[in-house]
Amino acid sequence: MKLFFQHQKEETLAVSIFKTKPIASLIAETEGKQGLKKALGATDLTLLGIGAVIGTGIFVLTGVAAANYSGPALVVSFILSGLACFFAALCYAEFASTVPVAGSAYTYSYAALGEIWAWIIGWDLILEYTVSISAVAIGWSGYAVTLLNSVGIHLPAALIGAPGTPGGFINLPAMIIIALIAWLLLSGVRQTSNLNGVIVFIKLAVIALFIFLAVWHVHPSNWHPFMPYGFNGVVSGAAVIFFAYLGFDAVSTAAEETKNPQKNLPRGILFSLLICTVLYIVVSGILTGVVKYTAFKNTSAPVAYALQQIGINWGSAAVSIGAICGITSVLLVIMYGQTRIFFAMSRDGLIPKAFGKVSEKQKTPVSSTVIVAVATMIMAGFLPIGIVADLANIGTLFAFMIVSIGVWVLRVKRPDLKRAFRTPWVPVVVPLAVLSCGYLVIHLQTATLWRFVIWFAIGMVVYFSYSRRHSALNQATSDSAEHAS
Numbered sequence: 136m137k138l139f140f141q142h143q144k145e146e147t148l149a150v151s152i153f154k155t156k157p158i159a160s161l162i163a164e165t166e167g168k169q170g171l172k173k174a175l176g177a178t179d180l181t182l183l184g185i186g187a188v189i190g191t192g193i194f195v196l197t198g199v200a201a202a203n204y205s206g207p208a209l210v211v212s213f214i215l216s217g218l219a220c221f222f223a224a225l226c227y228a229e230f231a232s233t234v235p236v237a238g239s240a241y242t243y244s245y246a247a248l249g250e251i252w253a254w255i256i257g258w259d260l261i262l263e264y265t266v267s268i269s270a271v272a273i274g275w276s277g278y279a280v281t282l283l284n285s286v287g288i289h290l291p292a293a294l295i296g297a298p299g300t301p302g303g304f305i306n307l308p309a310m311i312i313i314a315l316i317a318w319l320l321l322s323g324v325r326q327t328s329n330l331n332g333v334i335v336f337i338k339l340a341v342i343a344l345f346i347f348l349a350v351w352h353v354h355p356s357n358w359h360p361f362m363p364y365g366f367n368g369v370v371s372g373a374a375v376i377f378f379a380y381l382g383f384d385a386v387s388t389a390a391e392e393t394k395n396p397q398k399n400l401p402r403g404i405l406f407s408l409l410i411c412t413v414l415y416i417v418v419s420g421i422l423t424g425v426v427k428y429t430a431f432k433n434t435s436a437p438v439a440y441a442l443q444q445i446g447i448n449w450g451s452a453a454v455s456i457g458a459i460c461g462i463t464s465v466l467l468v469i470m471y472g473q474t475r476i477f478f479a480m481s482r483d484g485l486i487p488k489a490f491g492k493v494s495e496k497q498k499t500p501v502s503s504t505v506i507v508a509v510a511t512m513i514m515a516g517f518l519p520i521g522i523v524a525d526l527a528n529i530g531t532l533f534a535f536m537i538v539s540i541g542v543w544v545l546r547v548k549r550p551d552l553k554r555a556f557r558t559p560w561v562p563v564v565v566p567l568a569v570l571s572c573g574y575l576v577i578h579l580q581t582a583t584l585w586r587f588v589i590w591f592a593i594g595m596v597v598y599f600s601y602s603r604r605h606s607a608l609n610q611a612t613s614d615s616a617e618h619a620s
Contacts, residue, residue, distance in 0.1 A: 153249035156483070156608055158552065161236045161246060175392055177399040177406075179328045183468055184386045184407025186331045189338060189414065190465030192379020194458040195274065197419055198437025202430075205372030206363040207423040210416055212372035213379075217412040219575060220380045222568035223535035224408050225558045226542040228401035231387045232555040233545075235396030239387040239472065240534040242479055247541035247548070250485075250609065254602055256537050257480045258594035262587075263530030264473035265507070267381065268313065269514035271469060273297075275462045276308035276515075278436075282455055297517050309515035312463070316470050317508035321499055327471065334464040341457025342414060344450065345438055346421060352445045353424035363428070367578075374578040377528045379415060380408075384531065385472035397555030470507060477503035484607040485598075529579055529587045532572040539568035 230243040245253035296303025442451040478500035481491030492502035
């Protein structure tokens with residue numbers, strides 16, 4: 136009999152890794168001491184999305200993609216990436232309105248597909264967000280140092296570069312900006328949202344300024360040949376500049392802090408994506424029309440460079456300031472998203488409970504904010520990070536595919552569930568989301584795919600050695616099995 140019950144217990148544990156978490160239970164957890172303060176509306180969420188999306192992509196990656204992959208067909212690359220995001224965004228909108236809880240794709244997977252898939256997505260998002268925070272901080276440091284140099288302030292090389300860079304010892308500006316962002320996040324979501332709104336206004340004004348100044352200098356001859364690297368180049372460009380869209384999903388991490396999330400979350404997700412896509416298409420079209428695409432091979436600031444080439448140096452300086460603001464808001468929202476994902480995973484017991492501590496006064500996840508800040512400050516300060524965009528891309532694309540599949544699964548398993556927003560034409564939209572994201576994945580570098588596989592393998596070891604045993608859901612299942620025996 137003992138062997139029989141032991142077998143039954145092992146079988147129960149095996150099944151529990153695919154056990155889903157009841158949506159009612161997820162929502163109930165948002166109340167009380169472990170809940171977060173609800174302070175955001177549709178406009179706040181839209182600005183949060185724009186703050187996350189418009190930054191490194193438009194100010195840096197546009198030139199890289201145009202010069203090396205797409206040429207003037209960069210416009211088509213942005214449309215392809217935008218479509219892949221749009222299909223996924225429709226699925227995110229349904230989940231966000233149905234399961235308005237912190238954690239984004241991680242939480243949605245827990246509700247629809249089961250704990251093992253939730254862990255896979257959570258582990259995936261840890262890679263995406265943590266590496267992105269460090270990389271964006273290093274990019275911010277580069278722009279800030281350049282701007283300081285332009286006004287005659289020259290910092291020692293040892294303080295502005297990581298070991299391995301010429302004369303570098305520590306990237307102090309990158310560490311300082313992460314510390315400041317962490318301090319802001321700890322001060323409360325309302326203050327964070329207000330500052331993000333100001334920053335978004337500044338960078339949108341700078342982008343509008345670029346469009347106004349540069350549109351009169353477009354030469355259609357620069358758009359020929361339109362696809363110098365062929366259609367494969369356009370798709371590869373779409374896979375690279377997909378990094379420019381990272382962040383709209385961060386809107387969903389604010390679910391637990393949103394007023395009337397059933398209506399406001401879908402609006403925030405879809406409005407921010409639509410606005411950013413239009414801006415990307417307009418800017419990339421003007422950019423490649425003002426300067427021949429080959430000229431962007433040797434610059435990491437294509438928008439400012441384009442204005443320099445047409446003699447508008449003051450506009451170039453203004454764009455540099457806008458780039459710093461843009462990258463600051465990206466850093467703000469990505470770090471916000473990372474801390475909320477850690478908070479949700481901790482509450483479920485998949486990572487140590489220390490990550491889930493909420494401050495009594497501000498109702499913000501204080502422990503996860505501090506831990507994320509320390510880890511990313513060390514990475515940004517002492518590691519020269521390469522191939523970051525591709526790593527973040529593959530993590531996001533994978534998450535998009537799982538979320539899209541989850542919407543269809545939940546439609547089948549829980550057709551009775553109340554949905555404030557319903558993804559239209561699910562049998563069409565879900566396959567399009569999965570196929571378009573998968574198509575972009577196979578156009579990423581092979582080395583990136585291998586890095587992702589290694590990270591996935593490490594995650595599986597962590598899950599089966601720690602997370603499954605400490606999972607709140609799994610412990611409840613084990614207790615029930617023991618009680619039955």
